[in-house]
Amino acid sequence: GAVVSQHPSRVICKSGTSVKIECRSLDFQATTMFWYRQFPKQSLMLMATSNEGSKATYEQGVEKDKFLINHASLTLSTLTVTSAHPEDSSFYICSATDRGSGAYIQYFGAGTRLSVL
Amino acid sequence: AQTVTQSQPEMSVQEAETVTLSCTYDTSESDYYLFWYKQPPSRQMILVIRQEAYKQQNATENRFSVNFQKAAKSFSLKISDSQLGDAAMYFCAANSGYALNFGKGTSLLVTP
Numbered sequence: 001g002a003v004v005s006q007h008p009s010r011v012i013c014k015s016g017t018s019v020k021i022e023c024r025s026l027d028f029q030a031t032t033m034f035w036y037r038q039f040p041k042q043s044l045m046l047m048a049t050s051n052e053g054s055k056a057t058y059e060q061g062v063e064k065d066k067f068l069i070n071h072a073s074l075t076l077s078t079l080t081v082t083s084a085h086p087e088d089s090s091f092y093i094c095s096a097t098d099r100g101s102g103a104y105i106q107y108f109g110a111g112t113r114l115s116v117l
Numbered sequence: 118a119q120t121v122t123q124s125q126p127e128m129s130v131q132e133a134e135t136v137t138l139s140c141t142y143d144t145s146e147s148d149y150y151l152f153w154y155k156q157p158p159s160r161q162m163i164l165v166i167r168q169e170a171y172k173q174q175n176a177t178e179n180r181f182s183v184n185f186q187k188a189a190k191s192f193s194l195k196i197s198d199s200q201l202g203d204a205a206m207y208f209c210a211a212n213s214g215y216a217l218n219f220g221k222g223t224s225l226l227v228t229p
Contacts, residue, residue: 034215049216093160
């Protein structure tokens with residue numbers, strides 16, 4: 001159980017285009033989802049927290065207009081990188097937790113490697 | 118706010134031997150959870166073990182166990198009978214709500 005699917009696993013795009021990354025909880029209701037960014041050989045950096053049906057909470061320094069997060073249902077959150085530029089190239093990881101379980105466990109997707117040319 | 122510190126950027130262990138990865142944390146919360154996650158080359162984050170701060174008993178999951186010292190704010194991970202498949206980045210993490218604070222990670226190399 002507790003599977004999180006993230007799609008796509010790899011995306012290459014041209015500078016100026018927008019890219020959407022999906023994060024789905026397959027076998028539980030994800031009341032809260034998280035988006036992280038990870039640079040090579042570094043730790044995960046939390047970008048934002050999203051709760052179903054409400055606006056995402058962004059960490060300091062993360063541009064809300066650049067990284068649009070939507071959590072419209074209990075099983076799906078999306079991250080859209082708008083007008084992507086080479087500096088947005090990174091590894092993006094989502095995670096999900098079920099508040100109802102009280103377990104405070106985050107289950108992670110497999111990540112998306114974004115390369116902006 | 119919480120901070121998590123992993124002071125060992127890299128560790129090495131021989132197959133079948135035991136290795137301990139260190140982690141310290143700082144928190145003002147009274148109720149929190151501690152985690153060890155493994156990130157192999159595939160980069161999929163995998164939960165290794167979890168410890169509730171209010172529990173005195175150290176968590177154990179097969180070959181993985183923790184040494185939780187609450188007063189010292191220390192949360193080390195012991196891997197027994199190391200296997201080649203244990204080679205990965207290991208991240209210590211803490212939370213008091215639902216957001217995780219990660220350490221910088223320890224890269225574990227397992228040699229035959």
